[in-house]
Amino acid sequence: MNKYEDAVKLLTSQGKFYINLGLERISQILELLGNPQDDLKCIHVAGTNGKGSTCAIIASVLKESNRCVGLYTSPHIFDYTERIKINGVDISKEKFAELVFYIVDLADKNDIHLTEFEILTTVMFKYFADNNVDVVVLETGLGGRYDATNVIKSNLCAIITHIDYDHMERLGNTLEKIAFEKAGIIKPNCPVITSEGYEVIRDKADETNSMFIMTAPYADTTHLALKGLIQQENLALALTAIQYLFKDITQDIIDRGLENVHHPCRFQVIEDKNLVIDASHNPNGIQALRESLDFYYPTSRLRFVFGCLKNKEYAKMIKILFRKGDEIYFNHFSYPNSCTIQELQQVCELPSKEFNSLDDFDLNDGKITVVCGSFYMMHEVFKPHVLL
Numbered sequence: 001m002n003k004y005e006d007a008v009k010l011l012t013s014q015g016k017f018y019i020n021l022g023l024e025r026i027s028q029i030l031e032l033l034g035n036p037q038d039d040l041k042c043i044h045v046a047g048t049n050g051k052g053s054t055c056a057i058i059a060s061v062l063k064e065s066n067r068c069v070g071l072y073t074s075p076h077i078f079d080y081t082e083r084i085k086i087n088g089v090d091i092s093k094e095k096f097a098e099l100v101f102y103i104v105d106l107a108d109k110n111d112i113h114l115t116e117f118e119i120l121t122t123v124m125f126k127y128f129a130d131n132n133v134d135v136v137v138l139e140t141g142l143g144g145r146y147d148a149t150n151v152i153k154s155n156l157c158a159i160i161t162h163i164d165y166d167h168m169e170r171l172g173n174t175l176e177k178i179a180f181e182k183a184g185i186i187k188p189n190c191p192v193i194t195s196e197g198y199e200v201i202r203d204k205a206d207e208t209n210s211m212f213i214m215t216a217p218y219a220d221t222t223h224l225a226l227k228g229l230i231q232q233e234n235l236a237l238a239l240t241a242i243q244y245l246f247k248d249i250t251q252d253i254i255d256r257g258l259e260n261v262h263h264p265c266r267f268q269v270i271e272d273k274n275l276v277i278d279a280s281h282n283p284n285g286i287q288a289l290r291e292s293l294d295f296y297y298p299t300s301r302l303r304f305v306f307g308c309l310k311n312k313e314y315a316k317m318i319k320i321l322f323r324k325g326d327e328i329y330f331n332h333f334s335y336p337n338s339c340t341i342q343e344l345q346q347v348c349e350l351p352s353k354e355f356n357s358l359d360d361f362d363l364n365d366g367k368i369t370v371v372c373g374s375f376y377m378m379h380e381v382f383k384p385h386v387l388l
Contacts, residue, residue, distance in 0.1 A: 004093035007100040008080060016116045021146035026118045029107050030151060033122070036129030037152050040070075042136045043241060044152065046144035046182040047161025049285050050234040053226055053266050054161055057238035059137045061257030063087050065249045070128040070136040072149070074117070075375050077264060078384045084124050088262075091127055099123040117141050121148040143171050145184025156245055158185045158210075159237050160194040160201060162230075164284035165313075176200055186210050193240050195233055215240045223258040228267030228278070229295055230288040265378055267292055273363045277382070279375040281308065286317040289372060303369045305355050307331035307377040308339050315347035317373070322350050327367065329355035333377035358382075 010016060030037055043058060045051045052073050059071040069087055076082040081090040103122050107114045114122070121141075128136050135156070140147040144160075163179050171181045179198040186192045186204045191211040194201055205212040219236040226234075235258075242249055265279040267289065278289045293302060304326055308314040322328055330344040330352055341354050358381060363369060371381055 002093075003097035003101075007097040010100065010104060011080065011116045011119060016114065016119065018115060019117070019142065020115050021143065023146060023148070023151050025112055025114055026121060026148045026151050028110070028112050029103065029114060029118070029122050030125065032106055032110060033103075033126055037125040039129050040125065040133065040136045040152070042138045042152050042155045043157055043159065043245070044138045044140070044149065044155045044185045044187075045159045045161065046140040046147075046185045047159075048164040048178065048182075048282065049280070049288070050161035050230060050237075051139050051159075053231060053263050054159060054234045054238050055137045055139045056263035057224070057226070057235060057258065057261050058241060059085075059088075060261040061238070061242055061249065061254050062135055062137070062246070064253050064257035064260065065246065067134040068132065070124070070131075070133040072121075072124045072128075072136065073139045074120075074141055077375065078379050080120065083120060084127060086128070086131055086133060091123075095127065096123065099126055115148075118148045121151075140182075140185065143181040143184070145181050147185075150185055152187075154187045155185070155190050157190060157241055158187065158192040159241055160185075160192065160196075161237060162233060162284070163196060163198065164282065180204075191244065193237055193244070195237060213240060213244065223255045225259055225261045226263055226266065227269050227296070228288065228292045230267075230292070265375060269296075274368050275363065276368060276370045276372075277378065278370065278372045279378060280372060281312055281374050283313050283316045283320055286320050286372070289370075290321055293368075293370065297368050301325070301327070301367045303327040303329070303361065303367045305329045305331055305358075305369065305371045305381065306344070306373045307333050307355075308344065308373045309335070309337045309376065310339050310343070311337060312374075314339055314344065314373075318344065318348050321372070322348065324350065326350065328352040331355040331373075331377055331381070333374070333380050335374075335376045338374075338376070 045055050059069050062069045071085040081096050084091040138149050140149050160182050171178045180200040183201045183204040188208045192205050193213045195215045195217050215236045218232040265277050268277040280286050280289045330341045332341050
Protein backbone atom coordinates (compact mmCIF):
# COMPACT_ATOMS: atom_id res chain seq x y z
CA MET A 1 0.00 0.00 0.00
CA ASN A 2 1.42 3.39 -0.96
CA LYS A 3 1.50 6.50 1.21
CA TYR A 4 -1.56 8.06 -0.42
CA GLU A 5 -3.63 4.95 0.22
CA ASP A 6 -2.37 4.91 3.80
CA ALA A 7 -3.47 8.55 4.16
CA VAL A 8 -6.93 7.74 2.78
CA LYS A 9 -7.21 4.78 5.15
CA LEU A 10 -6.42 7.11 8.05
CA LEU A 11 -8.95 9.74 6.91
CA THR A 12 -11.73 7.16 6.55
CA SER A 13 -11.01 5.40 9.83
CA GLN A 14 -13.56 5.44 12.64
CA GLY A 15 -11.31 7.81 14.53
CA LYS A 16 -11.55 10.53 11.86
CA PHE A 17 -14.52 9.88 9.56
CA TYR A 18 -17.34 11.66 11.38
CA ILE A 19 -18.83 15.13 11.63
CA ASN A 20 -18.21 17.26 14.70
CA LEU A 21 -18.83 20.92 13.93
CA GLY A 22 -16.82 23.55 15.76
CA LEU A 23 -13.76 25.77 15.38
CA GLU A 24 -11.78 24.96 18.54
CA ARG A 25 -9.85 21.95 17.24
CA ILE A 26 -8.89 23.38 13.87
CA SER A 27 -7.92 26.67 15.52
CA GLN A 28 -5.55 24.76 17.80
CA ILE A 29 -3.80 22.86 15.00
CA LEU A 30 -3.52 25.94 12.78
CA GLU A 31 -1.99 27.87 15.68
CA LEU A 32 0.70 25.19 15.93
CA LEU A 33 1.34 25.62 12.19
CA GLY A 34 1.72 29.39 12.49
CA ASN A 35 -1.81 30.20 11.31
CA PRO A 36 -1.21 29.86 7.55
CA GLN A 37 -4.84 30.85 6.87
CA ASP A 38 -4.08 34.39 8.06
CA ASP A 39 -1.75 34.89 5.07
CA LEU A 40 -4.45 34.02 2.52
CA LYS A 41 -7.03 36.16 0.74
CA CYS A 42 -10.25 34.18 0.57
CA ILE A 43 -13.56 34.32 -1.22
CA HIS A 44 -15.76 32.27 1.10
CA VAL A 45 -18.85 30.52 -0.30
CA ALA A 46 -21.69 28.89 1.63
CA GLY A 47 -25.16 27.70 0.62
CA THR A 48 -27.27 24.59 0.19
CA ASN A 49 -27.01 24.18 -3.58
CA GLY A 50 -24.74 25.80 -6.15
CA LYS A 51 -21.75 26.68 -4.01
CA GLY A 52 -19.37 24.28 -5.75
CA SER A 53 -20.31 25.55 -9.21
CA THR A 54 -20.04 29.17 -8.06
CA CYS A 55 -16.56 28.46 -6.71
CA ALA A 56 -15.49 26.72 -9.93
CA ILE A 57 -16.68 29.66 -12.05
CA ILE A 58 -14.81 32.22 -9.95
CA ALA A 59 -11.61 30.14 -9.87
CA SER A 60 -11.65 29.67 -13.65
CA VAL A 61 -12.03 33.39 -14.35
CA LEU A 62 -9.33 34.34 -11.84
CA LYS A 63 -6.97 31.79 -13.36
CA GLU A 64 -7.62 33.31 -16.79
CA SER A 65 -6.59 36.70 -15.34
CA ASN A 66 -3.12 35.26 -14.58
CA ARG A 67 -3.65 35.02 -10.86
CA CYS A 68 -2.49 32.04 -8.82
CA VAL A 69 -5.76 30.60 -7.56
CA GLY A 70 -6.39 28.01 -4.87
CA LEU A 71 -9.71 26.16 -5.03
CA TYR A 72 -11.08 24.10 -2.14
CA THR A 73 -14.29 22.13 -2.74
CA SER A 74 -16.02 18.98 -1.55
CA PRO A 75 -16.81 16.20 -1.85
CA HIS A 76 -14.46 14.46 -4.27
CA ILE A 77 -15.50 11.83 -6.80
CA PHE A 78 -12.47 9.57 -7.28
CA ASP A 79 -9.60 10.96 -5.17
CA TYR A 80 -9.30 13.24 -2.16
CA THR A 81 -6.76 15.28 -4.11
CA GLU A 82 -9.58 16.65 -6.29
CA ARG A 83 -10.64 18.84 -3.38
CA ILE A 84 -7.45 20.95 -3.34
CA LYS A 85 -6.36 22.60 -6.58
CA ILE A 86 -4.02 25.38 -7.66
CA ASN A 87 -4.91 26.81 -11.07
CA GLY A 88 -6.96 23.73 -11.85
CA VAL A 89 -4.25 21.19 -10.94
CA ASP A 90 -4.90 18.79 -8.06
CA ILE A 91 -2.46 18.60 -5.19
CA SER A 92 -0.17 15.62 -5.86
CA LYS A 93 -0.91 12.40 -4.01
CA GLU A 94 2.62 12.49 -2.58
CA LYS A 95 2.25 16.01 -1.16
CA PHE A 96 -1.26 15.25 0.05
CA ALA A 97 -0.11 12.17 1.98
CA GLU A 98 2.92 14.02 3.36
CA LEU A 99 0.76 16.83 4.74
CA VAL A 100 -1.93 14.50 6.10
CA PHE A 101 0.57 12.48 8.12
CA TYR A 102 2.45 15.59 9.28
CA ILE A 103 -0.73 17.27 10.51
CA VAL A 104 -2.19 14.15 12.15
CA ASP A 105 1.10 13.46 13.92
CA LEU A 106 1.25 17.05 15.17
CA ALA A 107 -2.37 16.84 16.34
CA ASP A 108 -1.84 13.52 18.13
CA LYS A 109 1.23 14.84 19.94
CA ASN A 110 -0.86 17.75 21.21
CA ASP A 111 -3.98 15.70 22.01
CA ILE A 112 -6.08 17.41 19.33
CA HIS A 113 -8.74 15.06 17.94
CA LEU A 114 -9.30 16.23 14.37
CA THR A 115 -12.08 14.99 12.09
CA GLU A 116 -11.52 14.04 8.45
CA PHE A 117 -12.77 17.42 7.19
CA GLU A 118 -10.65 19.32 9.72
CA ILE A 119 -7.55 17.46 8.54
CA LEU A 120 -8.37 18.19 4.91
CA THR A 121 -9.04 21.86 5.63
CA THR A 122 -5.75 22.17 7.51
CA VAL A 123 -3.91 20.49 4.62
CA MET A 124 -5.52 22.98 2.25
CA PHE A 125 -4.58 26.08 4.26
CA LYS A 126 -0.99 24.86 4.69
CA TYR A 127 -0.62 23.90 1.02
CA PHE A 128 -2.03 27.16 -0.33
CA ALA A 129 0.06 29.28 2.06
CA ASP A 130 3.24 27.35 1.20
CA ASN A 131 2.56 27.98 -2.50
CA ASN A 132 1.78 31.70 -2.07
CA VAL A 133 -1.52 31.62 -3.92
CA ASP A 134 -3.00 35.03 -4.71
CA VAL A 135 -6.63 34.14 -3.97
CA VAL A 136 -8.35 31.16 -2.34
CA VAL A 137 -11.86 30.27 -3.44
CA LEU A 138 -13.16 28.49 -0.37
CA GLU A 139 -16.28 26.32 -0.24
CA THR A 140 -17.76 25.47 3.14
CA GLY A 141 -18.28 21.84 3.96
CA LEU A 142 -21.47 21.91 6.04
CA GLY A 143 -23.35 24.98 7.19
CA GLY A 144 -21.04 27.92 7.75
CA ARG A 145 -20.94 29.27 11.29
CA TYR A 146 -19.19 26.23 12.78
CA ASP A 147 -17.70 24.83 9.57
CA ALA A 148 -13.93 24.29 9.74
CA THR A 149 -13.34 26.70 6.84
CA ASN A 150 -14.81 29.51 8.96
CA VAL A 151 -11.64 29.72 11.01
CA ILE A 152 -10.54 32.57 8.72
CA LYS A 153 -10.75 35.97 10.41
CA SER A 154 -11.62 37.97 7.30
CA ASN A 155 -12.39 37.45 3.64
CA LEU A 156 -12.43 39.37 0.39
CA CYS A 157 -16.15 38.68 0.36
CA ALA A 158 -18.70 36.11 1.46
CA ILE A 159 -21.08 34.55 -1.05
CA ILE A 160 -24.26 32.79 0.01
CA THR A 161 -25.87 30.71 -2.72
CA HIS A 162 -29.38 29.25 -2.83
CA ILE A 163 -30.64 28.04 0.55
CA ASP A 164 -32.95 25.09 0.93
CA TYR A 165 -33.65 22.14 3.21
CA ASP A 166 -30.67 19.84 3.76
CA HIS A 167 -28.77 18.60 6.82
CA MET A 168 -31.69 19.76 8.96
CA GLU A 169 -30.55 17.61 11.87
CA ARG A 170 -27.53 19.89 12.21
CA LEU A 171 -28.58 23.21 10.70
CA GLY A 172 -32.22 23.55 11.75
CA ASN A 173 -35.62 22.70 10.32
CA THR A 174 -36.61 26.07 8.87
CA LEU A 175 -35.06 28.05 6.03
CA GLU A 176 -34.42 30.98 8.39
CA LYS A 177 -32.47 28.73 10.78
CA ILE A 178 -30.45 27.27 7.90
CA ALA A 179 -29.80 30.76 6.51
CA PHE A 180 -28.61 31.85 9.96
CA GLU A 181 -25.97 29.10 9.94
CA LYS A 182 -24.84 30.04 6.42
CA ALA A 183 -24.67 33.72 7.40
CA GLY A 184 -22.06 32.79 9.98
CA ILE A 185 -19.36 33.19 7.31
CA ILE A 186 -20.02 36.95 7.07
CA LYS A 187 -17.01 38.78 8.53
CA PRO A 188 -16.65 42.33 9.88
CA ASN A 189 -16.31 44.94 7.14
CA CYS A 190 -16.28 42.29 4.38
CA PRO A 191 -19.07 42.40 1.78
CA VAL A 192 -21.61 39.60 1.43
CA ILE A 193 -23.17 38.73 -1.93
CA THR A 194 -26.40 36.76 -2.22
CA SER A 195 -29.40 36.38 -4.49
CA GLU A 196 -31.92 35.81 -1.69
CA GLY A 197 -33.05 38.38 0.85
CA TYR A 198 -33.22 36.43 4.10
CA GLU A 199 -33.60 38.76 7.07
CA VAL A 200 -31.02 36.85 9.10
CA ILE A 201 -28.42 37.46 6.35
CA ARG A 202 -29.25 41.17 6.25
CA ASP A 203 -29.12 41.31 10.05
CA LYS A 204 -25.70 39.63 10.13
CA ALA A 205 -24.41 42.06 7.51
CA ASP A 206 -25.67 45.01 9.60
CA GLU A 207 -24.20 43.53 12.79
CA THR A 208 -20.75 43.15 11.18
CA ASN A 209 -20.85 46.45 9.27
CA SER A 210 -20.61 44.47 6.04
CA MET A 211 -21.93 45.65 2.71
CA PHE A 212 -24.99 43.61 1.66
CA ILE A 213 -25.04 43.07 -2.11
CA MET A 214 -28.10 41.54 -3.74
CA THR A 215 -27.60 40.14 -7.24
CA ALA A 216 -30.06 39.89 -10.05
CA PRO A 217 -31.26 36.28 -9.97
CA TYR A 218 -30.26 35.34 -13.50
CA ALA A 219 -27.23 35.90 -15.72
CA ASP A 220 -26.62 35.16 -19.40
CA THR A 221 -24.95 31.74 -19.55
CA THR A 222 -24.08 31.89 -23.26
CA HIS A 223 -20.33 31.59 -22.64
CA LEU A 224 -20.56 29.28 -19.62
CA ALA A 225 -19.36 25.72 -20.17
CA LEU A 226 -21.52 24.44 -17.30
CA LYS A 227 -25.06 23.43 -18.25
CA GLY A 228 -28.27 23.42 -16.24
CA LEU A 229 -30.75 26.22 -15.53
CA ILE A 230 -29.47 26.59 -11.95
CA GLN A 231 -26.22 27.97 -13.36
CA GLN A 232 -27.99 31.24 -14.21
CA GLU A 233 -28.17 32.04 -10.51
CA ASN A 234 -24.70 30.71 -9.70
CA LEU A 235 -23.17 32.74 -12.53
CA ALA A 236 -24.88 35.91 -11.33
CA LEU A 237 -23.28 35.49 -7.90
CA ALA A 238 -19.84 34.69 -9.36
CA LEU A 239 -19.86 37.62 -11.77
CA THR A 240 -20.98 40.05 -9.09
CA ALA A 241 -18.07 38.99 -6.89
CA ILE A 242 -15.53 39.17 -9.73
CA GLN A 243 -16.69 42.58 -10.95
CA TYR A 244 -16.80 44.00 -7.43
CA LEU A 245 -13.41 42.71 -6.29
CA PHE A 246 -11.27 42.71 -9.44
CA LYS A 247 -11.73 45.85 -11.51
CA ASP A 248 -8.88 44.88 -13.84
CA ILE A 249 -10.66 41.81 -15.20
CA THR A 250 -12.14 42.58 -18.61
CA GLN A 251 -15.14 40.99 -20.29
CA ASP A 252 -12.82 39.08 -22.66
CA ILE A 253 -11.06 37.48 -19.68
CA ILE A 254 -14.41 36.66 -18.07
CA ASP A 255 -15.71 35.02 -21.25
CA ARG A 256 -12.58 32.88 -21.62
CA GLY A 257 -12.83 31.85 -17.99
CA LEU A 258 -16.46 30.86 -18.38
CA GLU A 259 -15.71 28.79 -21.46
CA ASN A 260 -13.08 26.81 -19.54
CA VAL A 261 -15.02 26.04 -16.35
CA HIS A 262 -15.09 22.34 -15.51
CA HIS A 263 -17.05 21.00 -12.57
CA PRO A 264 -17.99 17.33 -12.96
CA CYS A 265 -21.30 15.77 -11.94
CA ARG A 266 -23.28 19.02 -11.95
CA PHE A 267 -25.60 18.55 -14.93
CA GLN A 268 -22.56 17.29 -16.79
CA VAL A 269 -23.42 16.30 -20.35
CA ILE A 270 -21.41 13.59 -22.13
CA GLU A 271 -22.85 14.12 -25.59
CA ASP A 272 -21.23 11.20 -27.41
CA LYS A 273 -22.73 8.79 -24.85
CA ASN A 274 -26.11 10.56 -24.46
CA LEU A 275 -25.39 10.87 -20.73
CA VAL A 276 -26.35 13.47 -18.16
CA ILE A 277 -24.59 13.17 -14.80
CA ASP A 278 -25.92 15.13 -11.85
CA ALA A 279 -25.10 14.55 -8.20
CA SER A 280 -28.00 16.60 -6.81
CA HIS A 281 -28.81 15.01 -3.46
CA ASN A 282 -31.73 16.96 -2.00
CA PRO A 283 -35.25 17.83 -3.23
CA ASN A 284 -34.35 21.32 -4.42
CA GLY A 285 -31.40 20.01 -6.44
CA ILE A 286 -33.55 17.26 -7.93
CA GLN A 287 -36.23 19.82 -8.86
CA ALA A 288 -33.56 21.86 -10.65
CA LEU A 289 -32.37 18.71 -12.43
CA ARG A 290 -35.87 17.85 -13.65
CA GLU A 291 -36.47 21.41 -14.87
CA SER A 292 -33.19 21.35 -16.78
CA LEU A 293 -34.00 17.98 -18.35
CA ASP A 294 -37.39 19.32 -19.46
CA PHE A 295 -35.70 22.40 -20.92
CA TYR A 296 -32.80 20.72 -22.75
CA TYR A 297 -34.53 17.46 -23.72
CA PRO A 298 -38.26 18.27 -24.02
CA THR A 299 -39.06 15.42 -26.42
CA SER A 300 -36.47 12.82 -25.40
CA ARG A 301 -37.22 9.60 -23.56
CA LEU A 302 -35.31 9.45 -20.28
CA ARG A 303 -33.56 6.54 -18.59
CA PHE A 304 -32.61 7.15 -14.94
CA VAL A 305 -30.02 5.54 -12.71
CA PHE A 306 -30.79 6.80 -9.21
CA GLY A 307 -29.06 6.13 -5.90
CA CYS A 308 -29.32 7.97 -2.61
CA LEU A 309 -28.22 8.04 1.01
CA LYS A 310 -30.70 7.03 3.69
CA ASN A 311 -30.46 10.35 5.53
CA LYS A 312 -31.75 12.24 2.48
CA GLU A 313 -35.40 12.89 1.62
CA TYR A 314 -35.33 10.24 -1.07
CA ALA A 315 -39.09 9.66 -1.19
CA LYS A 316 -39.65 13.33 -2.00
CA MET A 317 -36.78 13.31 -4.50
CA ILE A 318 -38.23 10.29 -6.31
CA LYS A 319 -41.68 11.89 -6.50
CA ILE A 320 -40.21 15.07 -8.01
CA LEU A 321 -37.90 13.36 -10.47
CA PHE A 322 -39.79 10.54 -12.15
CA ARG A 323 -42.76 10.61 -14.51
CA LYS A 324 -44.82 8.00 -16.27
CA GLY A 325 -42.87 6.66 -19.23
CA ASP A 326 -39.45 7.17 -17.66
CA GLU A 327 -37.21 4.11 -17.51
CA ILE A 328 -36.07 3.80 -13.88
CA TYR A 329 -33.14 1.88 -12.40
CA PHE A 330 -32.19 2.04 -8.72
CA ASN A 331 -28.60 1.71 -7.60
CA HIS A 332 -27.47 0.36 -4.22
CA PHE A 333 -23.85 1.47 -4.06
CA SER A 334 -21.14 0.45 -1.63
CA TYR A 335 -21.37 3.27 0.88
CA PRO A 336 -22.39 2.58 4.49
CA ASN A 337 -25.50 4.74 4.34
CA SER A 338 -26.68 3.86 0.83
CA CYS A 339 -30.38 3.10 0.32
CA THR A 340 -31.16 -0.45 -0.69
CA ILE A 341 -33.06 -1.23 -3.88
CA GLN A 342 -36.06 -2.30 -1.80
CA GLU A 343 -36.11 0.95 0.19
CA LEU A 344 -36.16 3.00 -3.00
CA GLN A 345 -38.75 0.83 -4.74
CA GLN A 346 -41.09 0.98 -1.74
CA VAL A 347 -41.51 4.76 -2.14
CA CYS A 348 -41.68 4.77 -5.96
CA GLU A 349 -45.10 4.36 -7.54
CA LEU A 350 -43.66 3.68 -11.00
CA PRO A 351 -42.07 0.46 -12.32
CA SER A 352 -38.35 0.15 -11.69
CA LYS A 353 -35.45 -2.27 -11.99
CA GLU A 354 -32.14 -2.88 -10.24
CA PHE A 355 -29.08 -1.21 -11.77
CA ASN A 356 -25.98 -3.28 -12.39
CA SER A 357 -23.81 -1.55 -14.98
CA LEU A 358 -23.97 1.05 -17.74
CA ASP A 359 -22.69 -1.72 -19.99
CA ASP A 360 -26.17 -3.22 -19.79
CA PHE A 361 -27.57 -0.25 -21.72
CA ASP A 362 -27.45 0.64 -25.40
CA LEU A 363 -26.45 4.27 -25.00
CA ASN A 364 -27.22 4.92 -28.65
CA ASP A 365 -30.85 3.82 -28.53
CA GLY A 366 -32.19 7.39 -28.67
CA LYS A 367 -32.73 7.77 -24.91
CA ILE A 368 -30.96 10.15 -22.58
CA THR A 369 -29.44 8.27 -19.64
CA VAL A 370 -29.44 10.34 -16.45
CA VAL A 371 -27.22 9.20 -13.55
CA CYS A 372 -28.16 11.09 -10.42
CA GLY A 373 -28.86 11.19 -6.69
CA SER A 374 -25.51 11.10 -4.87
CA PHE A 375 -21.87 12.04 -5.28
CA TYR A 376 -20.88 8.89 -3.46
CA MET A 377 -21.95 6.50 -6.21
CA MET A 378 -20.33 8.21 -9.18
CA HIS A 379 -16.91 6.59 -8.81
CA GLU A 380 -18.55 3.15 -9.02
CA VAL A 381 -20.69 3.94 -12.07
CA PHE A 382 -17.99 5.70 -14.11
CA LYS A 383 -14.30 5.48 -14.86
CA PRO A 384 -12.23 8.61 -14.08
CA HIS A 385 -11.55 9.50 -17.72
CA VAL A 386 -15.29 9.85 -18.37
CA LEU A 387 -15.86 12.59 -15.78
CA LEU A 388 -12.61 14.42 -15.08
